[in-house]
Amino acid sequence: MSQLLRRATLIACSATAVLGLAACGPDNANPSSTASAPGPAASTAGLPDGNKLNALLLPATAMPPKFKLDPSGSQSTGDGAIPPASPSAVPADKACDMLNGTGWVNSAGIIAASFAKNNYVDEAQNMFAQELDAYRGNDAQTVMANLKKTLTACHTFTVTQDGQNFYATVTLQSLPGVGDEALQAVITSPEWTGGSTLVAARVGKVVVATYDNEQSNTGTAGVALTKTLVKNAASAH
Template identity: 35%
Template sequence: MHLPSRAARALVLAALPLALAACGSSGSSGQSGDAKSSAAPAKDPNAGLLTGDQLKKALAPASFFGTGFAVDPSGARDSGGTYTPPSTAPAAEPDCSKLDGTSWIAITGVTGVSFAQNDYVNKNTSEDIAQEIDAYRGTTAAGVLKAVEATAKACPSFTDSQTHSKVKVAGHAVSGLGDGGYTLTLTDPAWENGTTLIAARAGTDVVSVLSTDGHDNGAATARKLAERLVGALRKTS
């Protein structure tokens, strides 16, 4: 029998641990790869939500507004094609004076991931009509409406920063408007006309409008605009 030389046996013995180590490493790597491949991909929390660019298209056009009304460039804003981190914590104590502003929905303390808004002003009468749409994740939109209702109870009145007079706030639910709605009416003896605010939900979106147009505290125009925005959103879904 021919026996290998001492040198040849040494090389074989030295190579054996390396071969065994390589086999063990290959098996471990395969198991790790299988585990990674079986993991489900993370769900996009913004999936299906409209961007600011899309919400902007749902806003009522200039032709919707009456003679004398023109858009205020400083009040036209949107979140574009990206989403922003939301805030889902309602304000502990709402700043009631925010009700007297075009972005009054911010009084809830809950913000969406995208939005679009603008404001139309009549230069002849100083009447104001504002519109905004915000998109929210999950069931947050329904919570926003509840926060608006809570605001009516927390803010029965507030002081107008310009006239220093007392503004009274009255609220009630609105039927037949989207997936639910709530309206607030602001009146003040120092004003020529009151203000109507309406918030309405359409799925994961919330429409909020403000109107001082007309001699009914802006109520008819606010309702008409809210209906227009809800209808536009339903067409995009």
């Protein structure tokens, strides 16, 4: 699979919506989601807004050489909040397909109250995408549980691009000592050059999600960047 095809797939599903107008949207919810309907726990009291989360994102100086900010991938909720919404089930194969995009955290099927995200890319179209999502009530714990279920269920899945099928494999492991809980998943395929590494970590009610796509390796450098991002999130508590 050419890097151009991989790149097209990676950006096909963007991050959580600004003020609820999701590019991936609640229709892409995970069928395993156990979140409850909006209620008393829907309050945003004590949660960081998009501006605060944006200030915690890693700067350009922390990125690998030649990586530059992609302005089109920078989004946040600013000082607003996304209205609470109940999860909506989607077919399992759609949830798997979402793993191959920068907004993969949305495969958990739960809309955050606030978020901030951006992407860094180089001339070869290698990418590091970072996102911070703040959730109401116990939704952050449910997000982590749902992501683990999806990544486990999608151990092998098919990516369709331009009428061709590419068979991908997900290798999942936990990351002890990173935030309150964390997981790492590496996505590879015989048809791809390199691979992608996804990391999700919870810090209280904030979920840190990153996507590192590399042609020369599986994106493991993104794990170290994610650990620094987790420390930033922890410092804000």
